[in-house]
Amino acid sequence: MSEQKPTSQEKLPLQSENFSEWYNQLILRSELADYAPVRGCMVVRPYGWSLWENIQQALDRRFKATGHSNAAFPLFIPMSFLEKEKEHVEGFSPELAVVTIGGGEKLEEPLVVRPTSETIIGYMYSKWVRSYRDLPILINQWANVVRWEMRTRLFLRTLEFFWQEGHTAHATSKEAMEETLRILEIYTRFAVDDAAVPVIPGRKSETEKFAGAVNSFTIEAMMGDTKALQAGTSHFLGQNFAKAFDIQFLDEANQLQFAWTTSWGLSTRFIGAIIMTHGDDQGLRLPPRLAPIQIVIVPIARNDEEKAKVMPVIDRLRQELSEFRIKVDDRSEVTPGFKFNDWEMRGVPLRIEVGPKDVEKNVVTTARRNVPGKAGKSALGMEQLAAQVGDLLKDIQSSMLARASAFRDEHIHEPRTYDELKSIIEDGWALSWWCGSSECETKIKEDTKATLRCLPMEQPGGSGRCIVCGQPAHEKAYFARAY
RNA sequence: CGGGGUGUGGCUCAGUCCGGCUAGAGCACACGGUUCGGGACCGUGAGGUCGGGGGUUCAAAUCCCCCCGCCCCGACCA
Numbered sequence: 001m002s003e004q005k006p007t008s009q010e011k012l013p014l015q016s017e018n019f020s021e022w023y024n025q026l027i028l029r030s031e032l033a034d035y036a037p038v039r040g041c042m043v044v045r046p047y048g049w050s051l052w053e054n055i056q057q058a059l060d061r062r063f064k065a066t067g068h069s070n071a072a073f074p075l076f077i078p079m080s081f082l083e084k085e086k087e088h089v090e091g092f093s094p095e096l097a098v099v100t101i102g103g104g105e106k107l108e109e110p111l112v113v114r115p116t117s118e119t120i121i122g123y124m125y126s127k128w129v130r131s132y133r134d135l136p137i138l139i140n141q142w143a144n145v146v147r148w149e150m151r152t153r154l155f156l157r158t159l160e161f162f163w164q165e166g167h168t169a170h171a172t173s174k175e176a177m178e179e180t181l182r183i184l185e186i187y188t189r190f191a192v193d194d195a196a197v198p199v200i201p202g203r204k205s206e207t208e209k210f211a212g213a214v215n216s217f218t219i220e221a222m223m224g225d226t227k228a229l230q231a232g233t234s235h236f237l238g239q240n241f242a243k244a245f246d247i248q249f250l251d252e253a254n255q256l257q258f259a260w261t262t263s264w265g266l267s268t269r270f271i272g273a274i275i276m277t278h279g280d281d282q283g284l285r286l287p288p289r290l291a292p293i294q295i296v297i298v299p300i301a302r303n304d305e306e307k308a309k310v311m312p313v314i315d316r317l318r319q320e321l322s323e324f325r326i327k328v329d330d331r332s333e334v335t336p337g338f339k340f341n342d343w344e345m346r347g348v349p350l351r352i353e354v355g356p357k358d359v360e361k362n363v364v365t366t367a368r369r370n371v372p373g374k375a376g377k378s379a380l381g382m383e384q385l386a387a388q389v390g391d392l393l394k395d396i397q398s399s400m401l402a403r404a405s406a407f408r409d410e411h412i413h414e415p416r417t418y419d420e421l422k423s424i425i426e427d428g429w430a431l432s433w434w435c436g437s438s439e440c441e442t443k444i445k446e447d448t449k450a451t452l453r454c455l456p457m458e459q460p461g462g463s464g465r466c467i468v469c470g471q472p473a474h475e476k477a478y479f480a481r482a483y
Numbered sequence: 484c485g486g487g488g489u490g491u492g493g494c495u496c497a498g499u500c501c502g503g504c505u506a507g508a509g510c511a512c513a514c515g516g517u518u519c520g521g522g523a524c525c526g527u528g529a530g531g532u533c534g535g536g537g538g539u540u541c542a543a544a545u546c547c548c549c550c551c552g553c554c555c556c557g558a559c560c561a
Binding site: 151210336341355 | 484518519520521522523552553558559560561
């Protein structure tokens with residue numbers, strides 16, 4: 001991670017020239033986050049946290065509406081818990097942070113800082129579940145977790161990150177699978193409807209699935225450089241964890257059964273998805289439904305006389321638009337032009353300018369972030385202003401989704417040959433028949449660095465020939481380079 | 484952990500090869516004034532253990548040795 005802190009007057013690097021540097025600098029400059037004094041860790045600054053809070057609310061609302069409750073489990077997990085599920089410990093042990101000393105004393109058993117909480121929650125569920133009447137358990141927690149990654153990026157991959165992790169237990173396989181897919185649908189709706197990030201829901205391959213899961217499902221998003229980002233995951237854990245932690249219950253026939261569990265998570269990585277899906281050379285573009293500031297009001301006044309005209313109008317706007325998240329930028333030390341650029345860089349969807357000329361005509365000037373320059377500007381009369389502004393924000397939200405969807409669709413292609421697949425990967429995603437063998441999957445990865453992102457839920461049906469080996473195939477898969 | 488690079492005010496860097504005045508510049512910051520409808524300007528000012536330790540020398544940011552941090556490329560990844 002670079003410790004660069006660019007000055008606000010320099011232009012951002014261009015996306016087309018250096019996407020990665022554009023990303024890093026934009027985060028620092030827009031004050032979403034900053035580097036912490038610990039390698040690979042970030043400080044989420046108020047602007048970034050406010051965005052995260054809006055993401056939390058949007059998701060939490062949907063979780064609650066489907067019967068889930070929030071709870072909190074410990075940060076520390078006994079090392080032995082991790083070891084109870086074979087695949088799970090193999091998957092996570094290389095990246096664990098372990099506490100061996102507490103209060104100056106060497107601990108009898110090392111404590112792991114949770115990389116995820118299936119094990120400790122599994123342990124608790126085994127205490128809580130006796131009868132089929134105790135099921136299902138539908139719990140979510142908002143938490144931080146730690147994974148000791150080698151190479152980190154702000155929001156995309158940090159040693160510590162923030163997320164929600166849902167953990168549910170069910171009486172039947174069918175119910176657990178329904179839950180897994182219900183959450184996948186919630187993630188999809190959240191991404192598309194709230195974040196305007198078009199995603200493709202699908203199933204992970206054996207090699208890409210979560211350590212300990214029977215099946216993993218994902219929402220995959222395409223970033224502005226056409227790389228893929230796993231933006232949320234929902235796992236069907238079968239009875240793996242129930243057996244490892246002894247979650248058993250008596251069913252209606254008085255038969256002892258193992259429960260069926262699921263887990264699902266969406267992290268602060270999603271902020272990275274928003275940045276890279278919508279951002280442009282000018283900076284962030286935040287979807288109105290999640291933006292910490294939906295409307296910034298910039299007063300324009302050269303002197304006290306003009307201020308006396310303009311400020312009363314702004315006070316009135318503050319009241320009339322109180323249903324929106326508003327910021328009045330009344331800084332006197334910078335010019336309006338600076339403020340325009342500043343708030344555009346920080347991704348505020350809508351700007352309202354109020355100057356002497358507007359006051360004279362009894363209008364306000366609006367500028368939409370998603371339409372650059374003068375074309376995005378228009379004058380609004382003062383009657384029914386809240387309704388007009390509300391319509392503008394809705395329009396911005398849907399335009400952003402439309403733009404991002406079009407971009408994604410332009411960069412997805414169906415190769416007819418393996419060579420075609422290779423060239424598609426250079427600048428997009430390939431959708432093609434896949435026979436299901438991990439050999440073919442690995443060959444693509446070795447040849448192109450692209451991984452199997454998912455087997456989309458939406459399948460064409462029928463069958464074809466595997467793009468690699470030519471054997472009969474029943475499913476199509478997306479291949480892309482990923483973050 | 485392997486390969487490459489780099490470390491000088493808050494940020495970007497010059498100075499290092501070839502040792503020598505009080506270590507500079509731009510931006511950011513503070514104060515004053517003029518500005519203000521698309522990134523304003525002038526003036527004044529504050530801010531530095533030159534990554535750390537050791538050595539050579541009359542003299543070290545500069546030369547030598549050791550250590551550390553960070554960045555890029557690879558193995559690993561929500």
